[in-house]
Amino acid sequence: MTFVVAADAYDRFMGRYSVPLAPQLVDLASIAGGQRALDVGCGPGALTAELVARLGPEAVSAVDPSEPFVEAARERHPGVSVQEAAAEELPFEDGAFDATLAQLVVHFMADPVAGLREMARVTSEGGVVAACVWDHAGGQGPLSVFWQAAHELDPDVEDETQLAGAREGHLAQLFEAAGLDGVEQSTLQVSVEHPSFEDWWEPYTLGVGPAGAFAARLDEARLAELRQRCRALLPPVPFVLTSRAWAARGLAR
Numbered sequence: 001m002t003f004v005v006a007a008d009a010y011d012r013f014m015g016r017y018s019v020p021l022a023p024q025l026v027d028l029a030s031i032a033g034g035q036r037a038l039d040v041g042c043g044p045g046a047l048t049a050e051l052v053a054r055l056g057p058e059a060v061s062a063v064d065p066s067e068p069f070v071e072a073a074r075e076r077h078p079g080v081s082v083q084e085a086a087a088e089e090l091p092f093e094d095g096a097f098d099a100t101l102a103q104l105v106v107h108f109m110a111d112p113v114a115g116l117r118e119m120a121r122v123t124s125e126g127g128v129v130a131a132c133v134w135d136h137a138g139g140q141g142p143l144s145v146f147w148q149a150a151h152e153l154d155p156d157v158e159d160e161t162q163l164a165g166a167r168e169g170h171l172a173q174l175f176e177a178a179g180l181d182g183v184e185q186s187t188l189q190v191s192v193e194h195p196s197f198e199d200w201w202e203p204y205t206l207g208v209g210p211a212g213a214f215a216a217r218l219d220e221a222r223l224a225e226l227r228q229r230c231r232a233l234l235p236p237v238p239f240v241l242t243s244r245a246w247a248a249r250g251l252a253r
């Protein structure tokens with residue numbers, strides 16, 4: 001499991017993109033004061049923080065299967081109920097929430113349809129289920145340059161393009177397969193400035209997610225080659241990386 005890593009490493013690797021993404025997913029879910037919301041696959045709590053800002057900690061619950069992330073989310077968000085659990089088996093009663101969200105998680109679920117079905121089950125009738133996944137297949141995700149360089153290095157590398165929800169239309173298909181009503185697909189976009197190449201590169205060496213796991217398997221010379229290939233593909237510094245995520249929302253029955 002490539003998410004059993006320190007929360008700080010996650011922040012530097014992915015939190016830099018997921019923090020600015022969170023308000024957009026919360027808007028897509030039409031979150032409004034007085035609602036109870038669940039953050040599925042919360043990680044250290046990028047989306048949790050946005051839900052707390054809108055609803056208050058007592059109205060927010062969160063789950064993640066990674067122990068260090070659960071600990072970090074508990075520490076960072078006092079008052080939020082954070083439990084160690086996977087989407088496919090949520091420890092809540094039917095209809096416990098008005099809205100259930102999963103930011104950058106569906107593609108890591110062992111069974112995405114089962115996970116989304118569980119998200120629908122714990123959402124009250126007519127409540128919103130919403131999720132987003134980076135556009136890995138379209139080469140528009142924040143990790144796309146890294147994976148392009150990895151392909152140059154090793155044409156057989158297994159990147160994230162084939163993962164659930166990472167190609168156009170697939171997330172909406174999964175929502176429909178999970179039995180959600182009125183499914184709508186859209187896109188979300190974030191722009192993040194990188195002041196230096198090192199600022200962009202160094203988090204890839206921390207072992208986070210499939211990209212970090214790939215880098216960790218390389219010997220020193222191959223890692224240096226990968227780094228050079230990334231540098232050649234990126235614009236001159238400072239540069240702004242604009243990334244796109246596929247998003248979907250649907251209503252629980």
Ligand SMILES: C[S@@+](CC[C@H](N)C(=O)[O-])C[C@H]1O[C@@H](n2cnc3c(N)ncnc32)[C@H](O)[C@@H]1O
Nearest residue numbers: 003018041042043046066086087103104108109
């Ligand atoms: C890219 S991170 C996203 C974290 C957070 N939502 C964010 O936006 O920063 C993916 C998260 O999904 C979690 N995860 C992996 N498999 C999962 C599953 N089956 N159910 C729920 N979460 C899962 C990982 O532990 C990790 O925290």
